[in-house]
Amino acid sequence: xxxxxxxxxxxxxxxxxxxxxxxxxLGARGHRPGLAVILVGDDPxxxxxxxHKVNDCAVAGIRSVLETYPAAFSEAALLARIAALxxxxxxxxxxxxxxxxxxxxxxxxxxxxxxxxxxxxxxTLSAGELMSGLPGFRPCTPYGCMKLIATxxxxxxxxxxxxxxxxxxxxxxxxxxxxxAHATVSICHSATPDIGALTRQADVVVAAVGKRDVxxxxxxxxxxxxxxxxxxxxxxGKLCGDVDFAGVSQVAGWITPVPGGVGPMTRxxxxxxxxxxxxxxxxx
Numbered sequence: 001x002x003x004x005x006x007x008x009x010x011x012x013x014x015x016x017x018x019x020x021x022x023x024x025x026l027g028a029r030g031h032r033p034g035l036a037v038i039l040v041g042d043d044p045x046x047x048x049x050x051x052h053k054v055n056d057c058a059v060a061g062i063r064s065v066l067e068t069y070p071a072a073f074s075e076a077a078l079l080a081r082i083a084a085l086x087x088x089x090x091x092x093x094x095x096x097x098x099x100x101x102x103x104x105x106x107x108x109x110x111x112x113x114x115x116x117x118x119x120x121x122x123x124t125l126s127a128g129e130l131m132s133g134l135p136g137f138r139p140c141t142p143y144g145c146m147k148l149i150a151t152x153x154x155x156x157x158x159x160x161x162x163x164x165x166x167x168x169x170x171x172x173x174x175x176x177x178x179x180x181a182h183a184t185v186s187i188c189h190s191a192t193p194d195i196g197a198l199t200r201q202a203d204v205v206v207a208a209v210g211k212r213d214v215x216x217x218x219x220x221x222x223x224x225x226x227x228x229x230x231x232x233x234x235x236x237g238k239l240c241g242d243v244d245f246a247g248v249s250q251v252a253g254w255i256t257p258v259p260g261g262v263g264p265m266t267r268x269x270x271x272x273x274x275x276x277x278x279x280x281x282x283x284x
Contacts, residue, residue: 002249002250002251002252002253003226003248003249003250003251003252003253003254003255004152004253004254004255005254005255005256005257006148006151006152006225006227006254006255006256006257006261007257007260007261008144008148008256008257008260008261008262008263008264008265009260009264011147011148011151011264011265011268012264012265012267012268015147015265015268015269015271015272016056016059016060016268016271019060019061019062019268019271019272019275020059020060020061022275022279023060023061023062023275023278024061026275026278026279026282027061029282031278031279031281031282032061032062032063032090032278033061033062033063033092033093033274033275033277033278034062034063034064034065034090034091034092034093034274034278035053035057035062035063035064035065035091035092035093035094035095035119035270035274036064036065036067036085036088036091036093036094036095037050037053037054037064037065037066037067037095037097038067038068038069038078038081038082038094038095038096038097039066039067039068039069039097040068040069040070040071040073040078040096040097040100040101040104041069041070041071041073041100041101042070042071043099046097046098046099049097050066050097052267053095053267053270054066056267056268056270056271057271057274060271060275062271062274062275063090065091067081071101072101073101073104074103074104075103075104075105075108075109078096078104078109079108079109079112082094082096082109082112082113083112085117086112086113086114086117089281091117092117092119092274092277092278092281093117093118093119093270093273093274093277094113094114094117094118094119095119095120095270096109096110096113110122110123111123111124115129115136116277116280117277118137119137119140119270119273119274119277120137120139120140120270120273121136121137121138121139121140121143121173121273122139122168122169126139127168127172127173130173130176130177131176133180137273137276137277138173138177138269138273139169139170139173140265140266140267140269140270140273141169141170141174141208141229141262141265141266141269142170142173142174142177143177143269143272143273144262144265144266144268144269145174145177145206145227145229145262145265146177146178146181147265147269148227148256148261148262148265149204149225149227152225152253152254154203154204154225154254156178156181156182156183156204157181157182157183158182158183158184159183159184159203159204160183160184160185160186160201160202160203160204161175161178161183161184161185161186161202161203161204161205161206162185162186162187162188162198162199162201162202162204162205162206163175163178163185163186163187163188163205163206163208164188164189164195164199164205164206164207164208164209164214164215164242165187165188165189165206165207165208165209165210165229166187166189167208170208170229171187171189171208171209172187174206174208175187178204178206183204186198186202189209190209195214195219196218196219199215199219199220199221200219200220200221201221202221202224203221203224203225204224204225204226204227205220205224205225205226205227206227206229207226207227207228207229207230207241207242207243208229208230208242209230209242210230210231210232210242211230211232211242212230212232212234212240212241212242212244213242213243213244214230214242214243215228215242215243215244215248216244216247216248217244217247217248217250217251220248220251220252221251222251222252222253223252223253224251224252224253224254225252225253225254225255226243226248226252226254226255226256227256227261227262228241228242228243228245228255228256228257228258228261228262229241229242229262230242230243230258231258231259231263239258239259240258241256241258241261243255243258245257245258
């Protein structure tokens with residue numbers, strides 16, 4: 001393998017340690033950061049994700065409040081809980097685990113969270129802050145991707161970055177963060193006729209569509225930075241990303257593995273956002 005691995009686990013561990021130091025300093029001043037996590041229903045994957053997030057909080061010195069509700073929990077009741085948490089001074093971040101049961105409108109739930117506590121960075125107001133270059137919470141996955149790219153030492157100014165995927169949670173904010181770093185950005189998606197024509201020009205490629213082998217070795221510029229956001233299952237049940245890792249790793253200069261790349265960083269940046277929310281309150 002010629003590409004250097006970008007170790008998300010190691011970077012996330014370092015970030016958790018830094019968060020713990022800053023959280024301890026805040027706590028000494030009477031401002032312990034607090035994160036509320038709401039889980040509605042019994043989706044197995046969601047239960048695992050929530051468990052990891054709660055454990056991360058414990059390691060980083062952040063107080064977590066986990067609220068679990070049955071799948072039949074009403075939308076009105078959920079919105080009422082969010083309204084109460086919005087006014088709770090001990091809570092600095094609110095996370096509602098997705099997906100929600102079908103009778104609950106996820107957009108309405110996201111928009112109900114105060115922008116000051118929207119540590120997922122998913123709301124329309126948070127998206128507007130990102131678009132305008134204003135201070136605010138960046139969605140955790142693209143925020144983590146930027147940190148991973150930074151570890152390579154590749155300066156993004158003037159570089160060509162290609163984002164494969166246009167979701168509101170990853171693709172679009174990823175493109176905006178790359179633009180803020182002065183990269184020239186192209187966004188590819190299902191209607192792009194020849195994705196490879198663009199990726200072969202790219203110094204940085206971020207693959208985020210949730211489909212295996214979206215990026216193959218013949219589509220990569222030698223020495224490029226490749227960030228694989230995808231999380232898929234192979235026929236044998238093993239995790240894999242959107243990138244053909246075996247092939248692309250022979251061409252790229254740097255590449256994230258799956259698992260152990262973007263995933264740990266997504267959770268780490270949730271801690272960072274929660275900490276920064278608490279720090280803003282402490283300064284007010």
